[in-house]
Amino acid sequence: MPNSKDGGKEDVRNVRLRRRKIGEQLRAIYDEVASEPVPDEFLRLLEEADRNTTNPDETSS
Amino acid sequence: MNSPKTGDSAFKAELTALIPHLRAFARSLCGDATLADDLAQDALLKAWKARDRYEPESNMKAWTFTILRNSFFSEKRRSWRRQSLDPEVAEATLVANDDPQANLELLALRNALARLPDDQREALILVGAGGLSYEEAAGISGCAVGTIKSRVSRARKALIVILESDLTGFNSDSEMRATDVFDDLMRQAQELSTNGTP
Numbered sequence: 137m138p139n140s141k142d143g144g145k146e147d148v149r150n151v152r153l154r155r156r157k158i159g160e161q162l163r164a165i166y167d168e169v170a171s172e173p174v175p176d177e178f179l180r181l182l183e184e185a186d187r188n189t190t191n192p193d194e195t196s197s
Numbered sequence: 198m199n200s201p202k203t204g205d206s207a208f209k210a211e212l213t214a215l216i217p218h219l220r221a222f223a224r225s226l227c228g229d230a231t232l233a234d235d236l237a238q239d240a241l242l243k244a245w246k247a248r249d250r251y252e253p254e255s256n257m258k259a260w261t262f263t264i265l266r267n268s269f270f271s272e273k274r275r276s277w278r279r280q281s282l283d284p285e286v287a288e289a290t291l292v293a294n295d296d297p298q299a300n301l302e303l304l305a306l307r308n309a310l311a312r313l314p315d316d317q318r319e320a321l322i323l324v325g326a327g328g329l330s331y332e333e334a335a336g337i338s339g340c341a342v343g344t345i346k347s348r349v350s351r352a353r354k355a356l357i358v359i360l361e362s363d364l365t366g367f368n369s370d371s372e373m374r375a376t377d378v379f380d381d382l383m384r385q386a387q388e389l390s391t392n393g394t395p
Contacts, residue, residue, distance in 0.1 A: 158325075158353065159325055165225065165326065170217040178216050178241060189205070
């Protein structure tokens with residue numbers, strides 16, 4: 137196999153490129169959600185929990 | 198025992214700023230948008246209730262991620278574990294931008310992610326997308342740094358294998374329309390969610 141050395145180099149390069157591309161796409165998938173506006177539900181829940189904290193007779197439902 | 202009020206409001210501000218990350222991490226773990234938000238809200242409230250146990254100088258993102266992933270992995274009775282590719286997410290991916298090839302590739306990656314073992318997917322998301330160090334990811338997952346490194350490495354290799362076989366399938370028939378590819382991916386995800394339960 138006279139070309140095996142070059143072929144090996146090429147493979148390593150391809151794997152690196154693929155890995156980099158997958159990395160970029162993974163971040164794109166994550167960032168897509170992270171950059172969405174936070175749904176009101178989340179803020180409302182936290183506000184409610186905070187109000188219950190200041191109110192001493194918090195009931196754990 | 199109770200933190201002073203000022204501590205609470207600083208904690209609350211920092212926690213609020215982390216909500217987008219909780220949602221993104223949850224979505225990566227469980228794939229389904231509605232279930233993911235349920236999981237993220239659960240983690241948000243658990244974090245708030247546990248705020249007295251938070252050490253101010255530590256990394257709050259890693260701390261909240263730990264709470265979230267522990268819920269995901271421990272509460273098996275909850276539907277969060279139903280691993281599947283959300284049809285709405287998949288459709289949104291297909292129309293996300295003008296480049297059909299890029300859309301297909303993203304959809305294929307989402308599908309491949311859903312087929313990874315939970316621990317490998319978690320490690321890859323934390324390190325590869327969530328911007329956490331190997332050390333932080335190990336702390337979150339409760340395992341050794343070497344374990345995280347090997348999970349990330351196995352996850353990458355597995356993704357490449359899955360993507361290779363998927364994309365080869367797509368390209369072998371250039372007439373295959375996006376909706377056919379979509380149907381095919383949904384079928385795979387369906388099989389996965391019915392067979393994949395331990």
